[in-house]
Amino acid sequence: MMHLDRVTGFSPLPLLLTAVVLVLSPAKELQAQDIPVVEPPLSRLYGADDLDFSGLFVSGAVSPDGHWLVYSRGEMEEERMNLWIVPLDGSREAERITTGQHWDADPVWFPSGDRIAFRSSRFDPGGDFQYLSTLQLDPATGRPTSVPRQASLEIVTFSLGYQVSPDGQQIVYVKRPKDGDQRELKVIPWNGGNARTIWHHARGVRAPVWPGDGYIYFLSPFAPGNDEVVERGTEIWRVSPEGGEAERVSRWPGIDGGRLSPDARHFLYRVSPRASEEAIYELATTDGRRLASFVLPENMTLSSCFTVGVAGCLATTEDLAAPLKVIPLQGGPTRQITETRGHDWPAGWTADGQEVLFESELNGTKALWAAPLSGGPTREIYRMPPEEWIYGPSLLGERYILYGMEAEPGQSVSLQLLDIQTGSEKEITRTPWTDYTRYNSSREGGRFLYADHPEGLFEFRALLPSGESQLLRAFxxxxxxxxxxxxxxxxxxxVGSASEEESTLNLAGPGREESQPVLTFPGAVGQRGSNPPVWSPNGRYLATGYWRLETNQLDALVVEIDASDGVVGTPIVIEDLPESWWSLEWLPSSDGFLVVSGDVWLASLDSEVPLVKLTDDEPGPIWTYALSPDGRYVAVAPEVRRGGSIWRLDLSEVLGR
Structure with missing residues (x-):
């Protein structure tokens, strides 16, 4: 029986964390249930040698009559994502149905089969925000019979944010919040007009479905410290399309989002950590009965679910390689130092800067290798154990590796320190699996940095190669x-304010001593989902990701700090960086830094020096890099794509259980 909790949709409630969280543990009331592991049938819907997703999330949907597949396809070089359509009978190749340097994604078919809804940046003058849009299509030819039309006057969320009503006359969507607004669920006529709010809340709202039973269903995350919550997870809610009171259908501790079936009877969610290479999903009824679990094949990504009829999901595969290359920062020819066969991953350099360290896979076994800058044979440094590495490795010189591996499935992670020379291994900590412990493993000087989660605390620690651990800060x-x-x-x-209108920079020393606030700056600086502060090698500058909601742009904020921890002058905002970037690393000279965002960029503190794209000539996206110790070279592994496929994953047998 469904458990319904009534909450008035317009009651002010405490703010909840809404950023993505990772799986902590299955719901307690579900752990005793034994469920079968199934292999849902797979069928290839479309594939081509030139089908290139550019590493971007592809979304799509099959028309109600089963004849057409519409999907979004990212093109990094052209900095756009358009919609494409292809007949599933193989009668012709895929054709582009939206054009221009815009971001069009997440198509949803109307029940009539002659129109789609999607989100698009084409109606934003700056191209930064996305609005709900529609496009009419000829059901016989699949070709557009109209231009894209803007349906909403408000910005929609980036994904899983809207659904068409059963009669095709209305669309429910999630308004993307700005400046600390509450999350709003709204309904609008399909061709635009006045939108009405049917639910708003301080916590997140996503993935609405409209099954036609008199309710709209949606997901909402919860997190510790709010509403007396002690663990993270997802809740399923429902509300009338006319608004009013919302009812909580069920609660799923430890589950990070998911997708509801069109009839709102089933819930699909991932149970393996997002960093895990093995993608494990479960399917359950929305009232809490687990039905089955399945594992996606290697190199397959689940793209969208319940978008092929009522029981099918779309998944993608790509044939790609990533050879290791070295690019000089001051200009000159690029050197390719490994063959275009496997997927190499730059991990660092030897101390003398003469070899690039990289991770690669040989016959299914991962290993750490060293490739000489001058060319010649590579040498194997360490062959990794067969256990799946959840995150890392973080490498210190050529001798020590810090990595995390799953200790208890979906619940805890074991942080291991490995001495390559002696082969000795030591468990540093065994900690609950959270996104804080997942993303905080790095190095500084001659030590590792890592995060721990003892009871009641989040700790940030430093680890020496000897195994000695030092507390830096606890929260x-x-x-x-x-x-x-x-x-x-x-x-x-x-530390940001609740409204994200301003952020305060704090400086401190190791241990639990009080921190010193030294600067307050407007906007969200160094907040979750942004880029953390990074000190320059000379200790004079601190560079941090700076998010301005009004522009939807991630800049870099550089603060000069003197030896007595005082702020010098006015902070510098480095603009014109890519819309989204990560992995900021300073040059040894402290006069500029690198970031990556599909390409590697060089930014200077000198306002007269333009931003430089170092990898402009590379064929595919780049996700990480390694800067040489002298700052003269950067090692990258650009992806070379050799075709892709879109698959149907059939869940009908499981849904019938």
Missing amino acids: PDSTFPPILGVQGDRIAYW
């Missing part, structure tokens, strides 16, 4: 803690 685990920038005994972190 209560009632809220998600800030991300730290560490250099020696100097610790920096930003």
Whole structure:
């Protein structure tokens, strides 16, 4: 029987964390249930040698009559994502149905089969925000019979944010919040007009479905420190299309989002950590009965679910390689130092800067290798154990590796320190699996940095190769803690206001001593989902990701700090960086830094020096890099795509259980 909790949709409730969280544990009331592991049938819907997703999330849907597949396809070189259509009878190749340098994604068919809804940036003058849009199609030819039309005047969320009503006359969508607004669920006529709010809440709202039973169903995350919550998870809610009171259908502790079936009877969610290479999903009824689990084949990505009829999901595969290359920062020819066969991953350099360290796979076994800068044979440094590495490795010189592996499935992670020379291995900590412990493993100087989660606390620690651990900073685990920038005994972190209207820079030393606020700056600086503070090698500058909601742009904020921890002058905002970037690393000279966002960019502190795209000539996207110790070279592994396929995953047998 469904458990319904009544909450008035317009009651002010405490703010909940809404950023993505990872799986902590299955719902307690479900753990005793034994469920079968199934292999849902797979069928290839479409594939081509030139089908290139550019590493971007592809979304799509099959028409109600089963004849047409519409999907979004990212093109990094052209900086766009358009919609394409292909007949599933193989009578012709795929054709582009939206054009221009815009971001069009997440198509949803109307029940009539002659129209789609999608989100698009084409109606935003700056191209930064996306609005609900529609496009009419000829059901016989699949070709557009209209131009794209804007349906909403408000910005929609990036994904899983809207659904068409059963009669095709209305669309429910999630308004993307700005400036601390509450999350709103709204209904609008399909061709535009006045939108009405049917539910708003401080916590997140996503993935609405409209089954036609008199309700709209949606997902909402919950997190510790709010509403007396002690663990993270997802709740399923329903509300009338006319608004009013919302009812909580069920609660799923430890589950990060998911997808509801069109009839709102089933719930699909991932149970393996997002960093895990093995993608394990479960399917359950929305009232809490687990039906089955399945594992996606290797190299397959689940793209969208319940978008092929009522029981089918779309998944994608790509044939790609990533050879290791070295690019000089000051200009000159690029050197390719490994063959275009496997997928190499730059991990660092030897101390003398003469070899690039990289991770690769040989006959199914991962290993750490060294490739000489001057060319010649590579040498194997260490062959990794067969256990799946959940995150890492973080490499210190050529001798020590810090990595995390699953200790208890979906619940805890074991952090291991490995001495390559002796082969000895030591467990540093065994900690609950959270996104804080997942993303905080790095190095600084001659030590590792890592995060731990003892009871009631989030701790940020330094680890020496000897195995000695030092507490740098501790925060209560009632809220998600800030991300730290560490250099020696100097610790920096930003704390944002609840409305994200301003952020305060705090400086501190190791241990639990009080921090010192030194600067307050408008906007979200160094907040979750952004980029943490990074000290320059000379200790004078602190660079941090700076998110301005009004522009939907991630800039870099550089603060000059003197030896007595005082702020010098006015902070510098480095603009014109890519819309989304990560992995900021300073040059040894401290006069500029690198970031990556599909390409590697060089930014200078000198306002007269333009931003430089170092990898402009590379054929595919780049996700990480390794800067040489002298700052002269950067090692990258651009992806070379050799075709892709879109598959149907049939869940009908499981749904019939």
